[in-house]
Amino acid sequence: AVVRHIKKTSPFSKTHYHEEMRVHPIAATLFMLSRIDNFVQSWGVPKAEVDVVLDRRKWLATAASTTVALFISAPAFAEEQVTENPVIVSITGQVKQLYREGQALELQGNMAAAQRIYAKVTKIVPKFIYGWSSLGNTLVAQGFLDEAEATYTTSIDLCKENRETQEEKFGVRRCDDYYNLLLNRGVVRLNNNMYKESLKDLELASSLRGKPDAIILQNLARAKEVNGYYDAAERDYALAISMTSNEVAPFWLRSAMVQFQIGDRFGAFDLLRRVENRFPEAPEVRAAVAAMLFAKGDKAGSQKYLLQIPEEQRKQYTDENFLRSKLNWPPVMIENVLGAAKLQS
Numbered sequence: 001a002v003v004r005h006i007k008k009t010s011p012f013s014k015t016h017y018h019e020e021m022r023v024h025p026i027a028a029t030l031f032m033l034s035r036i037d038n039f040v041q042s043w044g045v046p047k048a049e050v051d052v053v054l055d056r057r058k059w060l061a062t063a064a065s066t067t068v069a070l071f072i073s074a075p076a077f078a079e080e081q082v083t084e085n086p087v088i089v090s091i092t093g094q095v096k097q098l099y100r101e102g103q104a105l106e107l108q109g110n111m112a113a114a115q116r117i118y119a120k121v122t123k124i125v126p127k128f129i130y131g132w133s134s135l136g137n138t139l140v141a142q143g144f145l146d147e148a149e150a151t152y153t154t155s156i157d158l159c160k161e162n163r164e165t166q167e168e169k170f171g172v173r174r175c176d177d178y179y180n181l182l183l184n185r186g187v188v189r190l191n192n193n194m195y196k197e198s199l200k201d202l203e204l205a206s207s208l209r210g211k212p213d214a215i216i217l218q219n220l221a222r223a224k225e226v227n228g229y230y231d232a233a234e235r236d237y238a239l240a241i242s243m244t245s246n247e248v249a250p251f252w253l254r255s256a257m258v259q260f261q262i263g264d265r266f267g268a269f270d271l272l273r274r275v276e277n278r279f280p281e282a283p284e285v286r287a288a289v290a291a292m293l294f295a296k297g298d299k300a301g302s303q304k305y306l307l308q309i310p311e312e313q314r315k316q317y318t319d320e321n322f323l324r325s326k327l328n329w330p331p332v333m334i335e336n337v338l339g340a341a342k343l344q345s
Contacts, residue, residue, distance in 0.1 A: 087162035088128040089173040095124050102134060111138040129158045129175055136184075145192040152185030179208035179216075187219050190226070199223040214243040218251045225258055226328050234258045241271075248278035253288060260292060261330035268292065283309045284327070287317035291337035302340035 091099060102117030118135035125131055136151035159175035166174050186201030202220040209216055221236035237255035252275045259268035269292050272285070279285050286305045294302035309317060316322045318341035323329045329337075 086127070086165060087158045087175070088125055089130075089162060089175055091121075091125060091128055091131075095121060095128075098124075099131065099134070106134065106137060111141045114138045115142070127158060129155055129162065129177075132158065133177075133181070140188060145188055149185060149188045149192060149194070152181060152188060156181045156185060179205045182208070183216055183219065186223065190219065190223055195223065195226045199227050212239060212243065214240045217243070218249075221258075222251070222254060225254060225330070230258050230261050230330065234262055234264075248274055250275075250279070253285060257288060257330050257333050260295075261332045265292070265295065269296075283313045283317055287314075287337055288333065290340045291333050294340035295332075295336045299340070299343055303343055306337075306340055306344070 098117060099121050102114045102121065105111075105114035105117060115135060115138035118131060118138060121128065121131040122135055132151055132155045136148045136155065139145075139148040139151060156178070159178050159181055162175040163178065166172065168174065182201045182205035186198045186205060189195075189198035189201060199220075202216065202223050206213070206216050206220055217236045217240035221233045221240060224230075224233035224236065234255070237251070237258060241252060241255060252271060256268045256271040256275060259265075259271065272288055272292060276285050276289060286309050290302040290305035293299075293305065306314060306318070318337060320334060320338060323334045323337070
């Protein structure tokens with residue numbers, strides 16, 4: 001039987017657990033993957049709080065990458081090697097013990113050591129879904145997004161194979177984490193500039209989930225946003241916010257900027273003020289406020305907010321290429337913050 005309860009691990013995330021293995025939805029906060037250093041430095045999140053997220057990464061993952069030396073021989077377990085058997089959902093014996101060693105290391109934040117353990121597990125039982133998923137867990141935590149994307153794909157393929165070949169029977173476990181796997185690969189792709197592929201994964205994950213899910217919604221909204229579907233993105237952001245209204249999170253800034261892009265300037269500024277109250281010193285928030293004030297004609301106010309950003313960071317947040325390529329700001333926001341920046345020259 002599957003134990004499905006939710007445990008809070010940070011203000012931005014939720015973790016689902018299974019009876020025999022942890023199953024992680026990917027981090028809800030889109031800044032945590034490709035922009036973790038910038039997030040810590042710019043948004044003012046306490047380091048201890050970030051460490052919780054980093055040490056308890058919310059990712060399923062999938063097949064191994066040869067570029068990071070993942071395949072490690074395990075002669076002591078050779079008798080348990082499985083090559084052509086059906087997809088495995090549960091493991092037993094020595095392999096299960098080994099797998100749990102990897103889980104313990106992962107919980108301690110020792111991702112490199114956990115990676116080595118999970119690599120052994122995948123070598124011994126190459127069709128064990130959660131061996132690959134946990135291996136990918138460590139890959140993402142260490143920033144190997146290309147490798148993690150490949151491993152998610154293998155894990156998804158294994159899960160699909162299991163669902164197609166294993167009939168539903170009482171007492172027989174099937175892979176029921178398909179939507180989580182798609183969610184995780186979708187977010188990795190989202191943070192690895194694979195925007196169209198990400199949107200496809202996240203739309204399918206949302207459909208399979210069958211009910212509103214705040215983590216899926218905020219990631220799906222982001223994928224729609226970067227693909228230029230601003231109206232659809234705004235609807236998903238709004239629903240995600242309504243489900244997490246007591247916890248102002250960084251993705252609310254994205255929602256505010258999308259509202260501004262589609263012309264709801266009053267709603268955008270109101271939401272942005274709530275974000276500012278939670279993250280008053282974050283340079284990206286200050287740059288966003290400067291852009292919206294400039295659009296309102298408050299040139300003095302826009303200058304005030306820009307000058308509150310440290311000089312080196314201010315250069316970034318007033319650089320069109322950085323805003324467009326690195327942060328993927330909507331066009332109207334870029335236009336207005338650049339307009340505010342020109343007042344300084």
